[in-house]
Amino acid sequence: xxxxxxxxxxxxxxxxxxxxxxxxxxxxxxxxxxxxxxxxxxxxxxxxxxxxxxxxxxxxxxxxxxxxxxxxxxxxxxxxxxxxxxxxxxxxxxxxxxxxxxxxxxxxxxxxxxxxxxxxxxxxxxxxxxxxxxxxxxxxxxxxxxxxxxxxxxxxxxxxxxxxxxxxxxxxxxxxxxxxxxxxxxxxxxxxxxxxxxxxxxxxxxxxxxxxxxxxxxxxxxxxxxxxxxxxxxxxxxxxxxxxxxxxxxxxxxxxxxxxxxxxxxxxxxxxxxxxxxxxxxxxxxxxxxxxxxxxxxxxxxxxxxxxxxxxxxxxxxxxxxxxxxxxxxxxxxxxxxxxxxxxxxxxxx
Amino acid sequence: xxxxxxxxxxxxxxxxxxxxxxxxxxxxxxxxxxxxxxxxxxxxxxxxxxxxxxxxxxxxxxxxxxxxxxxxxxxxxxxxxxxxxxxxxxxxxxxxxxxxxxxxxxxxxxxxxxxxxxxxxxxxxxxxxxxxxxxxxxxxxxxxxxxxxxxxxxxxxxxxxxxxxxxxxxxxxxxxxxxxxxxxxxxxxxxxxxxxxxxxxxxxxxxxxxxxxxxxxxxxxxxxxxxxxxxxxxxxxxxxxxxxxxxxxxxxxxxxxxxxxxxxxxxxxxxxxxxxxxxxxxxxxxxxxxxxxxxxxxxxxxxxxxxxxxxxxxxxxxxxxxxxxxxxxxxxxxxxxxxxxxxxxxxxxx
Numbered sequence: 001x002x003x004x005x006x007x008x009x010x011x012x013x014x015x016x017x018x019x020x021x022x023x024x025x026x027x028x029x030x031x032x033x034x035x036x037x038x039x040x041x042x043x044x045x046x047x048x049x050x051x052x053x054x055x056x057x058x059x060x061x062x063x064x065x066x067x068x069x070x071x072x073x074x075x076x077x078x079x080x081x082x083x084x085x086x087x088x089x090x091x092x093x094x095x096x097x098x099x100x101x102x103x104x105x106x107x108x109x110x111x112x113x114x115x116x117x118x119x120x121x122x123x124x125x126x127x128x129x130x131x132x133x134x135x136x137x138x139x140x141x142x143x144x145x146x147x148x149x150x151x152x153x154x155x156x157x158x159x160x161x162x163x164x165x166x167x168x169x170x171x172x173x174x175x176x177x178x179x180x181x182x183x184x185x186x187x188x189x190x191x192x193x194x195x196x197x198x199x200x201x202x203x204x205x206x207x208x209x210x211x212x213x214x215x216x217x218x219x220x221x222x223x224x225x226x227x228x229x230x231x232x233x234x235x236x237x238x239x240x241x242x243x244x245x246x247x248x249x250x251x252x253x254x255x256x257x258x259x260x261x262x263x264x265x266x267x268x269x270x271x272x273x274x275x276x277x278x279x280x281x282x283x284x285x286x287x288x289x290x291x292x293x294x295x296x297x298x299x300x301x302x303x304x305x306x307x308x309x310x311x312x313x314x315x316x317x318x319x320x321x322x323x324x325x326x327x328x329x330x331x332x333x334x335x336x337x338x339x340x341x342x343x344x345x346x347x348x349x350x
Numbered sequence: 351x352x353x354x355x356x357x358x359x360x361x362x363x364x365x366x367x368x369x370x371x372x373x374x375x376x377x378x379x380x381x382x383x384x385x386x387x388x389x390x391x392x393x394x395x396x397x398x399x400x401x402x403x404x405x406x407x408x409x410x411x412x413x414x415x416x417x418x419x420x421x422x423x424x425x426x427x428x429x430x431x432x433x434x435x436x437x438x439x440x441x442x443x444x445x446x447x448x449x450x451x452x453x454x455x456x457x458x459x460x461x462x463x464x465x466x467x468x469x470x471x472x473x474x475x476x477x478x479x480x481x482x483x484x485x486x487x488x489x490x491x492x493x494x495x496x497x498x499x500x501x502x503x504x505x506x507x508x509x510x511x512x513x514x515x516x517x518x519x520x521x522x523x524x525x526x527x528x529x530x531x532x533x534x535x536x537x538x539x540x541x542x543x544x545x546x547x548x549x550x551x552x553x554x555x556x557x558x559x560x561x562x563x564x565x566x567x568x569x570x571x572x573x574x575x576x577x578x579x580x581x582x583x584x585x586x587x588x589x590x591x592x593x594x595x596x597x598x599x600x601x602x603x604x605x606x607x608x609x610x611x612x613x614x615x616x617x618x619x620x621x622x623x624x625x626x627x628x629x630x631x632x633x634x635x636x637x638x639x640x641x642x643x644x645x646x647x648x649x650x651x652x653x654x655x656x657x658x659x660x661x662x663x664x665x666x667x668x669x670x671x672x673x674x675x676x677x678x679x680x681x682x683x684x685x686x687x688x689x690x691x692x693x694x695x696x697x698x699x700x
Contacts, residue, residue: 079429080459080629109430110462110623114630137592154650154659166588176591178584210653228577234528234662237647238516241526242487245639246630252646273460279430280464280596289595296602297587300504303560309504312584 005335006327007350012050013038015342015350019053022345023060024067029092036091036126041328044319045123045179047188051334052120054341055259056089062263065089065119071096079108082247083115087265090121094270098127098138101274105136109279114247118268120145120258124165125179125316131274132167132175135283139273140165143244143251145258145266148187148224152233155208158252161186161224162239167313169277171287173294177313182236183224190216190224244269355685356677357700362400363388365692365700369403372695373410374417379442386441386476391678394669395473395529397538401684402470404691405609406439412613415439415469421446429458432597433465437615440471444620448477448488451624455486459629464597468618470495470608474515475529475666481624482517482525485633489623490515493594493601495608495616498537498574502583505558508602511536511574512589517663519627521637523644527663532586533574540566540574594619 017034021027041049059065069088073081081100085093097113104111121127121142128138144160151158161181169175185204193200194216202212205222213222226232244251249269256266277283293311300309323329330350339349367384371377391399409415419438423431431450435443447463454461471477471492478488494510501508511531519525535554543550544566555563555572563572576582594601599619606616627633643661650659673679680700689699 075630077459077626077629078457079461080625082630107428108458109427110460111429112460112625137596150653151647151650151659151661153653153656154647155653156650158646158650166592168591176587178588180578180581180584184578208653210655227581228530228534230660230662231530231577234530237526237643237662238528241518241640241643242516245643246487246627246636248631252643275430275462276427277596279427280425280432281598286596290591293587293591293595293602296506296508297501297504300501300506300508303500303503303505303558305560306503309501310580311501312580312587 003332004329005332007330007335008327009038009042009324011350012041012328015338016050016053018347019057019342019345022347023057025089026068029089032095033089033091036095036122038328039126040122042320042323043123043125043316044323045125045316047186047192048123050330050338052122054337055262056120057341057345059119059258059262064263064265069093073100079104079111081111081113083113085115085118087117087119090119090268090270091126093118094121094127094272095130097270098130098272098274101272102131102134102136105274105276110273110275112271112273114243114269114271116247116249116267116269117265118249118270119266120268121270123179124163125167125177125313127272128165128167129175129177132169132177135169135277137168137275137277138166140270141239141243142270143240143249143255143268144181145255145268146187146260147255147257149183149226149233149236150223151237152226152230155223157223159233159236159240160255162236162243164235164239168290169283169287170290170294171284173291174313174317176290176311177316179312179316182226182232182239184227184232185224187224190219194219243271247271353682354679355682357680357685358677359388359392359674361700362391362678365688366400366403368697369407369692369695372697373407375439376418379439382445383439383441386445386472388678389476390472392670392673393473393475393666394673395475395666397536397542398473400680400688402472404687405612406470407691407695409469409608409612414613414615419443423450429454429461431461431463433463435465435468437467437469440469440618440620441476443468444471444477444622445480447620448480448622448624451622452481452484452486455624455626460623460625462621462623464593464619464621466597466599466617466619467615468599468620469616470618471620473529474513475517475527475663477622478515478517479525479527481622482519482527485519485627487518487625487627488516490620491589491593492620493590493599493605493618494531495605495618496537496610497605497607499533499576499583499586500573501587502576502580505573507573509583509586509590510605512586512593514585514589518640519633519637520640520644521634523641524663524667526640526661527666529662529666532576532582532589534577534582535574537574540569544569593621597621
């Protein structure tokens with residue numbers, strides 16, 4: 001591991017913001033993206049934060065993303081909306097979609113908002129967590145921005161790591177936040193293993209004959225495995241249909257690999273559901289009930305080899321607390337890389 | 351395997367109906383449950399159909415289930431409802447909940463209906479499939495009727511196989527129907543292996559030390575494993591909260607093992623979401639798009655060792671076609687068992 005330097009999330013957010021402004025993004029939008037991208041780093045989702053900025057900027061410079069999008073609500077019902085993101089940054093599209101969903105849910109109890117012509121939007125947890133901050137339950141699904149998985153039994157790469165995230169509020173404990181790919185390993189983990197010259201455990205990937213593939217440098221010769229075999233394949237397919245096909249967004253063969261191709265419009269699809277807890281229970285009672293779940297689960301007797309039971313979102317919460325005090329540890333290699341980019345854009349380095 | 355006799359689903363439905371009528375269930379309700387329970391057998395979900403009738407009737411006779419429930423909508427918003435099932439049969443509660451959800455979704459685009467004080471409702475797929483028959487997408491979750499899984503890293507049994515089912519319509523192809531437990535194996539598969547004196551593969555269960563447990567007769571000494579390790583644990587927890595805690599239904603330590611205890615009210619929780627496809631797209635276009643997904647996936651090049659790619663719901667659809675023509679193959683042992691029960695109830699045998 002290379003040396004790291006801690007950067008405050010405020011400084012990181014400001015850096016992201018000035019890079020994007022230099023690329024032609026309106027100032028308020030750039031601030032919003034800076035906040036959300038640095039929040040990913042704050043939450044410990046390092047693979048979805050500032051690490052992605054060079055790729056985003058490469059895409060912007062290749063005219064692959066629209067800096068001044070005009071979001072349009074194409075379909076609008078009391079509890080649903082379909083938003084066309086006009087090829088804007090995914091973060092902006094999904095923050096907007098989440099706000100629309102929450103506003104509708106306040107009126108109707110629940111709302112489902114889909115988006116198309118969007119782009120990569122960072123970690124899945126970001127958007128349902130906005131709902132959870134406001135006594136709502138949030139559910140998010142997305143079509144991943146590249147295909148790394150065939151249907152079960154096949155070898156054509158038609159599916160991605162299509163993730164789901166669900167967030168719900170507690171009272172005295174952290175919110176419960178599940179954020180997971182439908183594959184055993186996210187593709188970022190494969191890339192990290194390759195960078196570190198490490199082998200992958202069996203179960204992450206197989207080759208075209210179905211044999212375990214453990215050398216991450218050969219990852220292009222194989223596929224990610226879904227969780228639970230055909231079950232995870234089914235989840236990836238369903239999440240992809242709900243976030244993609246339903247919205248008229250890319251799915252299957254139409255998915256553009258955003259790593260390999262920076263200029264083609266990705267037509268990324270996502271969905272966000274917001275459920276107003278008030279429509280089912282007194283939010284205070286519900287949150288106390290979730291606290292009781294925390295207590296019950298945390299006090300479970302342990303299996304040998306484990307030192308605690310964790311709830312989904314627990315580690316993320318403690319990382320967030322720590323990093324908001326100590327700053328975000330950025331590897332010097334990444335920081336140098338970002339500063340080369342900043343010099344190129346003519347903005348102040350990090 | 352014992353010998354089997356084929357029974358038409360009409361005959362099976364009528365048999366279930368007259369048994370339940372003899373137990374005091376109103377005739378129309380008994381017909382409805384007969385239709386839904388025999389549909390489970392028709393769909394090939396043998397562990398959730400007539401096989402369960404003796405257990406249901408044992409519960410009814412132990413006053414563990416209410417034959418004349420009064421469903422109440424406790425909370426009601428434009429796109430949500432919370433239904434109290436008054437300890438009625440789960441099938442009746444959930445058919446009602448699904449109808450409410452579909453009616454609301456027609457008005458608002460999407461609706462989420464939760465239920466409490468319900469009971470086991472058969473296979474998860476039944477209810478979302480009702481939505482799919484009407485150009486809607488259905489999503490169902492439930493708190494399983496017994497706990498067989500600890501939280502990840504623990505050994506207290508606080509979770510069940512909590513399932514999810516999602517159904518969506520196609521045009522020329524069968525509907526896509528995902529119906530899965532959040533565990534690698536459903537508990538019924540363990541019971542079946544025990545009955546057949548077969549060993550279980552590694553990966554289904556572990557003992558209290560985390561070592562593989564492969565003897566299904568020792569299943570009470572161990573736990574089911576979630577799909578994808580901590581991911582499936584997270585899914586089971588989330589499905590349980592959304593179907594249970596949110597509705598004021600049993601979850602965690604409050605779950606009553608319906609196999610072991612026939613008289614205590616289970617307070618089973620479920621949820622159903624119905625999404626009206628019209629709120630997002632022309633249903634005809636959407637269904638053609640799903641057909642295109644079918645074609646793309648079915649034509650994938652195959653991995654060695656596989657003879658086809660299947661989509662979720664494909665096998666169930668072909669079993670349904672076959673059984674609606676040939677009848678449902680019931681083992682003679684099960685049939686005999688059912689007929690002993692019928693004699694006891696004073697109704698005509700199967």
